[in-house]
Amino acid sequence: MAAAPSGSRTRMVTLISKGGRNFKMPEAVALVSSRSCREALDYIEYRGNNTMMIKLLDIDPKPVSMLVNFCNHMAAAATSAASDDAAQRMREWEERFLGDDVDQALLYDLLSAAISIQADGLIDLVCKRVAHMIKGKTPQEIRTILGIQDDLTPDQRDEIRTDNSWIDI
Amino acid sequence: MATSLAAAAGTALEDLPEDALLAILAFLAPPDAAAAACACRALAKAASSPSLPLTLALRLGLPPPRPTPEACPAAARRLFRSLHRLRRLLGLWRRLPSAHSASPSLAAFEWAPRATLAASLLAPSKHGFSVSKSPFVTLSIAESGDTVAALGEVPVCVNFVGDNHIVVEAASGEDEEEGMEGGSPPEEMYMHFANRRSPGAGRRRRERHGRRKGGRMEAEHFVRIPDAEPTKLRPLQGLWKGICENRTMEFYVVTYDDIGGVTCRRVSETGGQSSGYSPIFWTTDATFLAPPFSEQELDHYNCREHIRGVTSGHEGTRNKVVSRILCINSSYDVVDPHLSAPLDDTRNVEGRIWLYEDGTFGFGFIGTNSVIDLRHVSLDGCIDSS
Numbered sequence A: 001m002a003a004a005p006s007g008s009r010t011r012m013v014t015l016i017s018k019g020g021r022n023f024k025m026p027e028a029v030a031l032v033s034s035r036s037c038r039e040a041l042d043y044i045e046y047r048g049n050n051t052m053m054i055k056l057l058d059i060d061p062k063p064v065s066m067l068v069n070f071c072n073h074m075a076a077a078a079t080s081a082a083s084d085d086a087a088q089r090m091r092e093w094e095e096r097f098l099g100d101d102v103d104q105a106l107l108y109d110l111l112s113a114a115i116s117i118q119a120d121g122l123i124d125l126v127c128k129r130v131a132h133m134i135k136g137k138t139p140q141e142i143r144t145i146l147g148i149q150d151d152l153t154p155d156q157r158d159e160i161r162t163d164n165s166w167i168d169i
Numbered sequence B: 001m002a003t004s005l006a007a008a009a010g011t012a013l014e015d016l017p018e019d020a021l022l023a024i025l026a027f028l029a030p031p032d033a034a035a036a037a038c039a040c041r042a043l044a045k046a047a048s049s050p051s052l053p054l055t056l057a058l059r060l061g062l063p064p065p066r067p068t069p070e071a072c073p074a075a076a077r078r079l080f081r082s083l084h085r086l087r088r089l090l091g092l093w094r095r096l097p098s099a100h101s102a103s104p105s106l107a108a109f110e111w112a113p114r115a116t117l118a119a120s121l122l123a124p125s126k127h128g129f130s131v132s133k134s135p136f137v138t139l140s141i142a143e144s145g146d147t148v149a150a151l152g153e154v155p156v157c158v159n160f161v162g163d164n165h166i167v168v169e170a171a172s173g174e175d176e177e178e179g180m181e182g183g184s185p186p187e188e189m190y191m192h193f194a195n196r197r198s199p200g201a202g203r204r205r206r207e208r209h210g211r212r213k214g215g216r217m218e219a220e221h222f223v224r225i226p227d228a229e230p231t232k233l234r235p236l237q238g239l240w241k242g243i244c245e246n247r248t249m250e251f252y253v254v255t256y257d258d259i260g261g262v263t264c265r266r267v268s269e270t271g272g273q274s275s276g277y278s279p280i281f282w283t284t285d286a287t288f289l290a291p292p293f294s295e296q297e298l299d300h301y302n303c304r305e306h307i308r309g310v311t312s313g314h315e316g317t318r319n320k321v322v323s324r325i326l327c328i329n330s331s332y333d334v335v336d337p338h339l340s341a342p343l344d345d346t347r348n349v350e351g352r353i354w355l356y357e358d359g360t361f362g363f364g365f366i367g368t369n370s371v372i373d374l375r376h377v378s379l380d381g382c383i384d385s386s
Helices: A027-033 A035-040 A061-078 A084-097 A104-116 A120-134 A139-146 A154-163 B018-025 B030-037 B041-047 B051-059 B073-089 B174-180 B187-195 B199-212 B295-302
Strands: A012-016 A022-026 A051-055 B091-095 B106-112 B116-124 B131-141 B147-151 B154-160 B165-170 B220-224 B238-243 B249-256 B262-267 B277-283 B322-331 B348-356 B361-365 B370-376
Touching (some): A012 A061, A022 A061, A027 A061, A027 A120, A035 A051, A104 B018, A120 B018, A154 B041, B051 B073, B073 B147, B073 B154, B131 B154
Parallel strands (some): A012 A051
Antiparallel strands (some): B091 B220, B131 B147, B154 B165, B165 B220, B249 B262, B262 B277, B277 B322, B361 B370
């Protein structure tokens, strides 16, 4: 990893969303959550303003902002001692983080943002939420809940019926 | 919770890249993943991708599975199902009593190298608090993507009957493979009953197989021990080990019920039809007494001897610091079968649990002068053999 120039400020990671909005977090915060940042820092060389720029130009500002919020929270949690209380507080925070105001479109954008920087903790959190919506449902119920169209080809239907004859598709 | 329909102009599930769909499907059990695959083309493609079992393996912290020679969607689905099956077997299981088995009553299924699952039988060691582990069943994933299991040299089947009950029995040939293909809900129930033979034919086939391999194997049933470790809210729950009144080590399972009660049962080596899972103490109210404790309570504890094993030294003889106390009940025949109480005396015997600062606890009963101290068997998912 390249050494920071002497007298430098804290190194930062900046995520750039659609529309060119910047969202910054300290490098130390990004390193806790983002596998991409950890891997990239072995190769990049900071120059000038001491900032690593990550372009997420196809993702709206709100999910990128939420992603930075998640990274900040994880970094703060990492410094506190592990305990049942801490685990319970984390679960409660995650419930509020993906609260009722997070619709599915935002959920999927958040997943895309998390995958872009390989924030595994947030990937798992969002995927568990979507998986919970699917669990125990029939294919038609899944289409209704997730708002997706039935676009299976006849060949795909036949293959599915062969392998999963008990499912009514 | 975000359960509303997707916004008309927003990102839809089908717009997600395949690795996002794989990440979602990896959280689903095979029947749910199959239902999701039936919902739309994008999910069908992801569910059939050879990357799905890879994604699941990575999430479980396993090495990437070897690609199956067939490299087709059916092979990928078999591999996915096998990984899920192994994951579901992880943990501690208790053998149900059998007329023919005198083997240890506890089994631990743990990950072993190269994405195999190794089950060990746990038994009290002859030395202090140690737990001895002897090899039991090994499960791995064949090149075809199917699960294969063996008890030493003998091929066996490990089938689920519901989520918390498994049957380990000798494999009976190619019908087993057919039973594991395809999907019928509930998959495990189908395979279990499909693989059962008529009493005569199946036994003859299994006997032939067993004799070839050097012994006849009876089907062995295990039930899961859920919540094998304590939590802050349930400090007594879990699987414990302790030196009992006859100076040997025994296993104890403590469970909480839905109405605030706690029950402890001793897990003994099973032999014949006698139950190896007998109640030791219970309480309907798990509210602890907090310090400062009364003089009477302190006397109850301080005058007692902590039971040590035959080969134990001074280990654990010092009174540990008690952080909380719980009132419990037992019955005369449990506390001491030799107590001179009338046979029709059904009164409960009162006792105490002394919860120590280090998270372990001891228990004893009014009228006796001993404390049975218990220690964790499993800590952070690993068996503590010490």
